[in-house]
Amino acid sequence: MRGTDVRKTYRMRTGDGIEALRGVSLSIRRGERVALLGRNGAGKTTFLRIASTLLMPTSGSVEVFGHDVASDPDAVRPLIAVVPQESHPFFHLTPREQVYAYLRARGIPRDEARAKTEWALAQVGLEEVAKRLTITLSGGQKQRTMVATVLATGAPLLFLDEPTIGLDPFARRAVWRSLRQLTSEGSTILLTTHYLDEAEALSDRLYIVEEGRVLAEGTAEEMKRQVGGSVRVSVKDGGSLQEQMATFGPVVSEDGTVHVVTDPERIGELVDLAMARGLSSTVGPVSLEEAFLRVVGRSIDQD
Amino acid sequence: MAFARRWSGTGVFLGTSMRVQLHDPLAIVSSALVEAILIVFVWVLAPKYLAFALFGSLVYSLFLIGQHVINEAAYIRIEHKINELYHASPLSPEAYFLGMAGGIGIAYLPTTLVLFVLSMIVYPVTVGGFGALLVVLLAVWLFSASIAYVISTLFRDMKAIWPYAALITNVLGVVPPVFYPLALWPAEWRSIALVLPTSSGAALIESAAGLQPLPLGDVFLAATALALEAAVAFVFAVWWARRSSREA
Numbered sequence: 390m391r392g393t394d395v396r397k398t399y400r401m402r403t404g405d406g407i408e409a410l411r412g413v414s415l416s417i418r419r420g421e422r423v424a425l426l427g428r429n430g431a432g433k434t435t436f437l438r439i440a441s442t443l444l445m446p447t448s449g450s451v452e453v454f455g456h457d458v459a460s461d462p463d464a465v466r467p468l469i470a471v472v473p474q475e476s477h478p479f480f481h482l483t484p485r486e487q488v489y490a491y492l493r494a495r496g497i498p499r500d501e502a503r504a505k506t507e508w509a510l511a512q513v514g515l516e517e518v519a520k521r522l523t524i525t526l527s528g529g530q531k532q533r534t535m536v537a538t539v540l541a542t543g544a545p546l547l548f549l550d551e552p553t554i555g556l557d558p559f560a561r562r563a564v565w566r567s568l569r570q571l572t573s574e575g576s577t578i579l580l581t582t583h584y585l586d587e588a589e590a591l592s593d594r595l596y597i598v599e600e601g602r603v604l605a606e607g608t609a610e611e612m613k614r615q616v617g618g619s620v621r622v623s624v625k626d627g628g629s630l631q632e633q634m635a636t637f638g639p640v641v642s643e644d645g646t647v648h649v650v651t652d653p654e655r656i657g658e659l660v661d662l663a664m665a666r667g668l669s670s671t672v673g674p675v676s677l678e679e680a681f682l683r684v685v686g687r688s689i690d691q692d
Numbered sequence: 693m694a695f696a697r698r699w700s701g702t703g704v705f706l707g708t709s710m711r712v713q714l715h716d717p718l719a720i721v722s723s724a725l726v727e728a729i730l731i732v733f734v735w736v737l738a739p740k741y742l743a744f745a746l747f748g749s750l751v752y753s754l755f756l757i758g759q760h761v762i763n764e765a766a767y768i769r770i771e772h773k774i775n776e777l778y779h780a781s782p783l784s785p786e787a788y789f790l791g792m793a794g795g796i797g798i799a800y801l802p803t804t805l806v807l808f809v810l811s812m813i814v815y816p817v818t819v820g821g822f823g824a825l826l827v828v829l830l831a832v833w834l835f836s837a838s839i840a841y842v843i844s845t846l847f848r849d850m851k852a853i854w855p856y857a858a859l860i861t862n863v864l865g866v867v868p869p870v871f872y873p874l875a876l877w878p879a880e881w882r883s884i885a886l887v888l889p890t891s892s893g894a895a896l897i898e899s900a901a902g903l904q905p906l907p908l909g910d911v912f913l914a915a916t917a918l919a920l921e922a923a924v925a926f927v928f929a930v931w932w933a934r935r936s937s938r939e940a
Contacts (some may be wrong), residue, residue, distance in 0.1 A: 438776075438939070441776075441780045442779070442780055442938060443776050443779060443780055443937075443938055443939065444938065444939045445938060445939065445940050462938065463784075466779075466780060466781055466782050467781075467782040469780055469781075470777075470780070470781065471776060471777060471780040471781075472777070473773045473774075473776040473777060474773070475773060476772060476773040476774055476776065476777060477771070477772045477773070477774065478772070478774065479708070479712050479768075479772070479774065480772075481711075481712045481713075481715030481716055482708070482711060482712060482715070486708075486711065490704065490705075490707070490708040490711070491777065491778075491781075493704040493707075494701045494704045494705050494708065494778065494781065494783045495701070495781050495782050495783060496700065496701065496782055496783075522715065535777075538777065539777070542781075548780070
């Protein structure tokens with residue numbers, strides 16, 4: 390999939406427009422899992438909906454397996470499957486009926502649809518509730534039904550808009566495993582997520598999107614390296630040390646605790662500095678969240 | 693070939709849609725309440741018009757499918773967002789629309805069948821009359837479901853849809869001569885009644901059954917109007933289904 394300078398402006402009744410995408414270009418290779426990260430309203434869902442033929446771009450193009458999504462959606466649709474954001478299965482179908490009916494609607498033969506349905510329900514751990522109406526299921530089980538519906542298709546390109554929202558940690562990991570297995574079998578996945586641990590655990594590459602633009606692209610490790618170090622030292626009530634700590638690397642103050650990102654060889658100096666003032670300090674690896682906050686925060690500061 | 697592919701998923705989605713409806717049998721039973729109440733009123737107040745009320749209730753029950761289509765299509769789109777699951781798939785938007793309309797139509801058919809049996813008990817029709825009745829009911833369903841699907845895509849809030857759905861159903865289904873004879877409608881307005889999709893259907897059925905024979909000119913007017921309305925509504929809905937499957 391390749392998106393080139395994709396722009397989208399939503400026209401309002403007042404005559405004004407909201408620029409949701411301001412020239413997004415990105416590409417995904419076959420078999421990759423790629424995550425779009427961004428704040429609410431950053432443009433992730435808009436891009437995903439354009440790429441999945443559900444929304445027309447204002448300009449630019451998205452090609453899926455060589456087909457333009459705007460001019461040839463009928464060629465694209467058999468190759469993709471989508472979990473829309475905040476979507477729910479039919480409440481008056483069971484998970485088994487929901488998945489099977491969707492596969493049949495996609496033209497998958499009966500026997501194959503039955504087998505794929507059972508496989509997908511097992512993948513997301515819904516076998517025990519497969520015969521219950523989804524209206525009686527928990528929110529997480531409903532969400533897993535949606536994920537199973539799309540997993541079962543085995544479509545070459547899957548779009549998942551916040552697929553694990555509302556799931557408990559076990560269910561999330563079950564979904565991750567299924568997605569990994571699908572890509573190992575050749576499927577390609579583009580997902581949006583708010584969970585940075587999910588993006589890190591699941592995706593081969595990430596795009597950070599903010600205000601309709603791509604701010605950064607790379608692997609999670611590459612993103613973290615952009616922060617300026619690989620470890621974070623946090624000093625509780627370290628306001629008085631903030632200036633000195635800034636000489637070690639980028640500093641952020643949060644609720645009285647001062648965090649500095651630095652190189653591992655400077656940890657000792659920082660800890661000694663804190664101890665000399667009688668302050669406690671903790672040391673940990675730089676997280677993707679810090680990289681995300683730094684990249685997006687820099688953009689906000691510039692604006 | 694491309695044409696056949698475009699409609700290929702209709703039957704499967706029709707089955708899905710029907711199954712969803714059948715899980716809620718109370719809604720199906722309660723959908724006949726308006727017809728039942730009106731039939732009882734006519735039976736008590738003017739029993740000589742009972743056959744009219746029964747034939748009218750057949751038309752109304754098919755017209756009412758539109759209200760169910762509006763509510764279901766909008767509910768699926770606004771509350772479940774599951775329409776996007778289907779639109780971003782090989783199932784064509786046309787098949788999605790027709791499958792949904794057909795599935796809801798079949799699920800609610802039992803009430804129509806009960807009304808049909810009652811009609812035949814009160815006023816049996818000939819084979820020719822039965823054929824006309826079937827064609828007219830099919831046209832009413834096609835018109836109603838098509839318009840309903842289009843309307844369902846125009847709103848972003850379920851609460852905004854409910855009054856419109858009820859208004860359309862009652863203004864077109866109860867006010868014109870559907871449950872009562874065309875002859876009771878003011879003479880100068882009869883041509884209007886003969887072009888409305890509900891009252892034209894009722895008048896055609898009653899005429900074919902021999903209950904209230906219409907002059908040939910009126911039959912032609914009513915039949916042409918209903919056929920045109922159904923055809924235009926269906927063609928427009930098919931076009932609209934494709935257009936609205938992707939937001940501009």
